[in-house]
Amino acid sequence: MSINPSSIPSQSASYSNEEWAARVELAAAFRLVATLGWTDLLSSHISLMVPGTTDQFLINRYGLLFDEITASNLVKVGFDGTADGQAIDAIPGQRIVGSGAWAIHSAVHISRPDLKCAIHLHTREGVAVASQKRGLLPLTQMALSILPYVRYHDFLGFSDEDERDSIASDIGDGSVLILRNHGTLTVGESVGEAFGFAWRIQRACVMQLAAQIGTVSTELNELPTEVIERASTQASRIVSKNGWARIGGNDWEALRRSLDRQTKDYQR
Numbered sequence: 001m002s003i004n005p006s007s008i009p010s011q012s013a014s015y016s017n018e019e020w021a022a023r024v025e026l027a028a029a030f031r032l033v034a035t036l037g038w039t040d041l042l043s044s045h046i047s048l049m050v051p052g053t054t055d056q057f058l059i060n061r062y063g064l065l066f067d068e069i070t071a072s073n074l075v076k077v078g079f080d081g082t083a084d085g086q087a088i089d090a091i092p093g094q095r096i097v098g099s100g101a102w103a104i105h106s107a108v109h110i111s112r113p114d115l116k117c118a119i120h121l122h123t124r125e126g127v128a129v130a131s132q133k134r135g136l137l138p139l140t141q142m143a144l145s146i147l148p149y150v151r152y153h154d155f156l157g158f159s160d161e162d163e164r165d166s167i168a169s170d171i172g173d174g175s176v177l178i179l180r181n182h183g184t185l186t187v188g189e190s191v192g193e194a195f196g197f198a199w200r201i202q203r204a205c206v207m208q209l210a211a212q213i214g215t216v217s218t219e220l221n222e223l224p225t226e227v228i229e230r231a232s233t234q235a236s237r238i239v240s241k242n243g244w245a246r247i248g249g250n251d252w253e254a255l256r257r258s259l260d261r262q263t264k265d266y267q268r
Helices: 017-035 099-111 124-130 141-149 161-171 191-212 225-238 250-262
Strands: 045-049 056-059 075-078 117-121 150-153 176-179 183-188
Touching: 017 045, 017 056, 017 117, 017 191, 017 250, 045 099, 056 099, 075 099, 099 117, 099 161, 099 183, 117 191, 124 176, 124 183, 124 191, 141 150, 141 191, 141 225, 150 161, 161 176, 161 183, 176 191, 183 191, 191 250
Parallel strands: 150 176
Antiparallel strands: 045 056, 045 117, 056 075, 117 183, 176 183
16 A cells, blocks of 8 residues: 555644644654654654543554654554554554554553653664663763663564563663664653653764774773762753753754754644
8 A cells, every 4th residue: 555645634723732733743753863864764653642642642654754754644543552543453464553663652651651752763873782782881971861761671573562561561760761682762751852862872872883893892991880870870960850951851942943944844
């Protein structure tokens, strides 16, 4: 089944002001991921809870590239496994939402009602670090800024409903879940917060891989435990919700301004 994004009309009047604003915010995240080169064809996804609901979230329709996502072509998924009112797999051999997207994002939103947004990516650097036994190393200031929020989930095969409980358990109270041999999952109480964590884990992975080029582990300047603990405590204070550089605050607003200077097509 081919999908023409332009055939899905913009109907902001069909939604409440709150839902439309959420759709625009989420669509912006897709476009920024595309702009930054973090996409993996059709194999990653971003979700956001529908304002005023406790059992519905918005997500990308399977078959659309991230640079084709607009506020109006996002799919509304229910915790009951429906998408825009019909079963996700209603058409044999086709899906409105990918099975992995359904498994991962429903696991997050059902288990953590405090979380509104989840971003799952397969960046080259993220997958590379996720494939290392030690995962994210405390090598850089960027890594230390998110280390207290990082959790891990072992690879169990291609994500499906059977994996939802373990995903929910492993993310716990974290904000960054490194899916071993797979990719990254970042979450937040807003699109901006989830995106801020996505930015930081991506940058930390890029820096780690750059430091590892042409070296052996003994040549890396690994920090003493007391320094790691002090820096992690400082970071928790600085980038926390009450911190002056809170994740998803000024950084997200700056990214939105940058995107709007390039295009506002996503707002339709």
